[in-house]
Amino acid sequence: MPDTLEWQNNTFLKEVERRSGTPVSACFQCHKCSTGCPIGPDMDLLSSQVMRMIHLGEELQVLESQDIWLCASCEACTTRCPMQIDIAVVMDSLRMMAVERKVELPNARGEQFNRSFLQSVSRNGRVFELGMMVAYKLRSRDFFTDAEKTGQMLAKGKLSLLPKKSGSARAVADVFRRAEEEEKKR
Numbered sequence: 001m002p003d004t005l006e007w008q009n010n011t012f013l014k015e016v017e018r019r020s021g022t023p024v025s026a027c028f029q030c031h032k033c034s035t036g037c038p039i040g041p042d043m044d045l046l047s048s049q050v051m052r053m054i055h056l057g058e059e060l061q062v063l064e065s066q067d068i069w070l071c072a073s074c075e076a077c078t079t080r081c082p083m084q085i086d087i088a089v090v091m092d093s094l095r096m097m098a099v100e101r102k103v104e105l106p107n108a109r110g111e112q113f114n115r116s117f118l119q120s121v122s123r124n125g126r127v128f129e130l131g132m133m134v135a136y137k138l139r140s141r142d143f144f145t146d147a148e149k150t151g152q153m154l155a156k157g158k159l160s161l162l163p164k165k166s167g168s169a170r171a172v173a174d175v176f177r178r179a180e181e182e183e184k185k186r
């Protein structure tokens with residue numbers, strides 16, 4: 001554990017706690033969050049390791065990690081944490097910090113997928129899968145991965161060709177607008 005002075009001077013930890021509103025410093029490395037994470041097998045940095053690196057002030061290493069973009073915001077970690085740390089919100093905060101700081105990602109696919117998903121939801125009030133996939137392919141320039149599956153899903157009618165707006169599209173757009181306003185105040 002960092003000594004007291006190091007802990008007090010950890011501006012990264014302070015900022016993450018302020019933005020997420022959750023006590024990251026209370027993490028005592030029990031790893032319950034990591035063992036319940038459905039994405040864990042695909043992550044290099046597990047959620048408990050992310051908490052530890054925040055303790056150590058490893059800002060760049062955390063914000064450059066593609067693992068914060070792999071997180072599916074399922075909240076399994078949050079519900080398992082004995083210290084009531086909202087780890088899913090911490091991951092959200094880290095993604096926002098990475099975008100604001102224009103961090104260059106070694107592999108930006110998670111970030112590109114995230115942007116495509118949110119763009120689709122903000123436009124339609126819910127995700128329009130085909131439109132999201134096209135946006136993601138254009139961003140990532142990865143045109144061929146899963147192309148076969150897309151054809152199969154289209155053939156089986158699992159993907160619609162046109163977006164269907166949610167009845168709550170306006171309310172969802174309002175959520176996005178308010179979130180952007182809140183972000184500007186930070």
Ligand code: SF4
Binds near residue numbers: 039040071076
């Ligand atoms: S919210 Fe993210 S880090 Fe937490 S369990 Fe789900 S995928 Fe894993």
Ligand code: SF4
Binds near residue numbers: 082
């Ligand atoms: S479950 Fe909570 S206390 Fe345990 S390692 Fe994860 S964040 Fe830390």
